[in-house]
Amino acid sequence: MSDNEQGASSERTNPNILITGTPGTGKSTLAELASEATGLYYINVGELVKEKGLHEGFDQEFQSYILDDDKVIDELEQVVSKGGNIIEFHSCDLFPERWFDLVLVLRTDNTILYNRLEKRGYSQKKITENIDCEIFQVILEEARESYSNEIVVELQSNTIQDMESNASRIEQWVDNFKTKK
Numbered sequence: 001m002s003d004n005e006q007g008a009s010s011e012r013t014n015p016n017i018l019i020t021g022t023p024g025t026g027k028s029t030l031a032e033l034a035s036e037a038t039g040l041y042y043i044n045v046g047e048l049v050k051e052k053g054l055h056e057g058f059d060q061e062f063q064s065y066i067l068d069d070d071k072v073i074d075e076l077e078q079v080v081s082k083g084g085n086i087i088e089f090h091s092c093d094l095f096p097e098r099w100f101d102l103v104l105v106l107r108t109d110n111t112i113l114y115n116r117l118e119k120r121g122y123s124q125k126k127i128t129e130n131i132d133c134e135i136f137q138v139i140l141e142e143a144r145e146s147y148s149n150e151i152v153v154e155l156q157s158n159t160i161q162d163m164e165s166n167a168s169r170i171e172q173w174v175d176n177f178k179t180k181k
């Protein structure tokens with residue numbers, strides 16, 4: 001990531017990073033690795049929503065929770081305002097723009113993604129929905145519309161090597177952010 005991907009310089013001495021992308025692209029795996037490498041605090045928003053009931057119920061048709069955006073924002077506001085977090089979620093337009101110094105959108109080739117989702121035991125309907133989401137770059141477009149394009153970075157997440165190099169890029173980026181503060 002280049003210097004200008006540093007993004008709009010915030011007052012934070014520790015950055016907040018958002019890792020987003022279609023389900024199955026490897027967000028949790030990368031967020032955990034990057035959290036270990038950087039010491040930033042890892043927040044899995046999907047898990048938090050379930051744990052703390054930050055939703056308006058379960059949508060049987062889409063087999064997912066209907067988010068209560070306001071509850072999610074309220075729950076996270078305090079910890080995010082201090083900086084030093086890696087936040088991971090399969091959507092990104094609900095969070096305030098000011099929260100993030102870097103927004104990473106993971107991308108995976110269709111066949112690889114298909115196999116990962118099938119292994120997860122997703123229904124055919126849910127697999128198709130997610131593959132379509134990836135083909136039409138829904139999350140990438142959402143990220144570009146919601147955040148300054150200077151801080152939005154697309155990362156390939158097909159192989160273990162991709163995962164390792166993405167984690168080390170994040171580590172370097174965080175070091176660089178802290179050095180400049």
Ligand SMILES: Nc1ncnc2c1ncn2[C@@H]1O[C@H](COP(=O)(O)OP(=O)(O)O)[C@@H](O)[C@H]1O
Binds near residue numbers: 025159
């Ligand atoms: N870059 C990668 N290369 C190979 N396998 C990966 C990669 N990223 C994730 N995986 C695997 O794909 C599956 C889904 O990853 P996960 O991190 O749970 O995705 P997400 O959090 O985006 O839903 C897991 O089995 C994980 O081990």
